[in-house]
Amino acid sequence: MATTDKETTRTPQEYEVMSGGGAESAEIARQGLSRRQLLRGVVGLTAGLIGVESVGAGIVMIYPTLVGKFGSKITLQAKDKYPAALPADFDIENGKGVFYESTALSYIVHLSKDTPWLLQGQDLQNILDSEWIVKDPTDGTYWAAIYQRCVHLGCKFNFRTDCRSFKCPCHGSHYNDDGEWLSGPAPRSNDRFLIDISGKNIVVDTGKLNQHVQHPSPTTLLLKELPIQVPCNT
Numbered sequence: 001m002a003t004t005d006k007e008t009t010r011t012p013q014e015y016e017v018m019s020g021g022g023a024e025s026a027e028i029a030r031q032g033l034s035r036r037q038l039l040r041g042v043v044g045l046t047a048g049l050i051g052v053e054s055v056g057a058g059i060v061m062i063y064p065t066l067v068g069k070f071g072s073k074i075t076l077q078a079k080d081k082y083p084a085a086l087p088a089d090f091d092i093e094n095g096k097g098v099f100y101e102s103t104a105l106s107y108i109v110h111l112s113k114d115t116p117w118l119l120q121g122q123d124l125q126n127i128l129d130s131e132w133i134v135k136d137p138t139d140g141t142y143w144a145a146i147y148q149r150c151v152h153l154g155c156k157f158n159f160r161t162d163c164r165s166f167k168c169p170c171h172g173s174h175y176n177d178d179g180e181w182l183s184g185p186a187p188r189s190n191d192r193f194l195i196d197i198s199g200k201n202i203v204v205d206t207g208k209l210n211q212h213v214q215h216p217s218p219t220t221l222l223l224k225e226l227p228i229q230v231p232c233n234t
């Protein structure tokens with residue numbers, strides 16, 4: 001699966017605070033701490049009071065619901081529940097190529113093995129790896145888990161089948177089927193979670209977010225803009 005050495009600058013939970021997250025995110029925001037700092041504080045306090053052997057239990061008390069929830073690895077449906085499609089055929093209402101998963105706050109994108117990438121060979125592989133788009137060795141299709149928050153100011157964006165693309169309702173940022181920036185004020189392409197396609201089910205690690213996919217350039221652009229997408233740029 002695709003990975004990168006780049007660390008996220010903010011955890012997804014902290015990102016959710018900015019956009020209206022859950023209880024754990026609220027605690028992080030209230031204390032003005034990063035999740036890592038909060039965990040470190042919990043570990044130190046618990047170890048000092050009742051011994052090292054109870055640290056794990058202390059963390060569980062603070063984070064009773066994190067396992068399997070947003071901020072951790074989330075197991076979704078079996079892979080065959082997400083049929084692949086060509087970019088021009090993406091249709092969220094009829095389950096072709098793009099699927100919304102509310103527990104992972106993500107769009108699962110499944111591109112056909114015949115996707116007309118603009119790059120080839122190692123150049124293509126390098127960009128896919130850096131953008132956390134994973135090629136499935138079993139059938140040659142491509143997978144990504146795109147975080148639902150717009151990288152402009154954090155609104156939830158939608159997949160618009162009439163545009164065959166993602167469109168943010170707030171200020172109009174427009175993203176291609178693979179999350180690449182097309183137009184609008186967004187400073188970069190969409191953020192993506194780490195996706196694991198190696199088992200029967202799709203697993204999305206919502207604790208690992210790639211926030212480093214820049215606007216595509218002529219040397220990194222993966223997908224051509226489709227004629228049906230052009231009117232949705234405004």
Ligand code: FES
Binds near residue numbers: 153154168184
């Ligand atoms: S928040 Fe999406 S375009 Fe501004």
